[in-house]
Each structure stands twice: as C-alpha cells, then as structure tokens.
Amino acid sequence: MIKVLLMALMFSVQTTGWVAYAGEPYQVEQEVEVDTLNDEEFDLVCRVVAAEARGDTFQGMMAVAETIKTRHEQWNMSVTEVCTAPNQFAKPYQGEISTAVKVAVDDVFHQNKSVFDGEYPTHFHNGTVTPYWAENKTYLGQVGGHYFYGY
DSSP: OOOOOOOEEEEEEEEEEEEEEEEEEEEEEEEEEEEOHHHHHHHHHHHHHHHHTTOOHHHHHHHHHHHHHHHHHHHTTTTHHHHHTTTEEEEEOOOOOHHHHHHHHHHHTTTTTOSTTTTOOEEEEEOOOGGGGGSEEEEEEEEEEEEEEEO
C-alpha cells in the first residue's frame, strides 16, 4: 500500500495501472484535477460527514462528502462556508472520527471518486422527512439512509 501526502491546493495527476481498493481491483487511466483540503478543512468535513452519516454505508458517507464538495465547487463557497452554513448540515461531530469516514472524505476530495456517475448532488435528506425543496430538484437516488438531489 502506498500513501501519499498532498500539500498543494490544486494539482493534476496522471494515473495509469491497476489499483486494489477494498479487495476489488479496477483499472485507473485518467487525468484528474484534485482539490485538496488543508488539515482544518479535512477535519471539519470529516466531522460533518460523521454527524450526518457515521452509521451509514461507506458509499453513504462518500455521498454526503460529495454534496459538500459539489456545493464548494459550484456555489463558489469555501468548504468551511459550506459546512457551517446555517440550517444546512448537522453540527460537526465532536467524538472520535472513524477511519471509514476519513477514507470516504479522502476518496471524494483527494482521489476524485464519486458514487454518482457524473451527477453532482447538492442536497440530501434522510428518509424520515420530505423537505419542501425536494420537488424542485432532480432526484439522484438513495445512497445508504439518505436521498440525494441535484439540479
């Protein structure tokens, strides 16, 4: 296993070859631009993902992180602004952050992985509510215990 610490804010990576992730090999051959987080942003995103989805599936945690990333990129907001916007996400979890949450956030922000195959989630809710805004968004699907929407 190779671990790389990324210090740049933005960079381009050329990857080619076979990668094993969670025991499932897949081929990587693409050029991607990756938006990295500083330590404080990474911790904040992990804490928000943990607050929203720590009991969820790994893909569910990734999907919440993707929603934060989409808002950051498409709404011209900092990651901190997205995570701390009033009435948008649960308050950051104050307990210990699991490895699964950290890997999910890293996969989304540093490895440019997605569970939405070309779609960009901007909103989500759990299955116990039906928010008023859902009817005006494009339903992307259920991932774990949450329902995701975009434009």
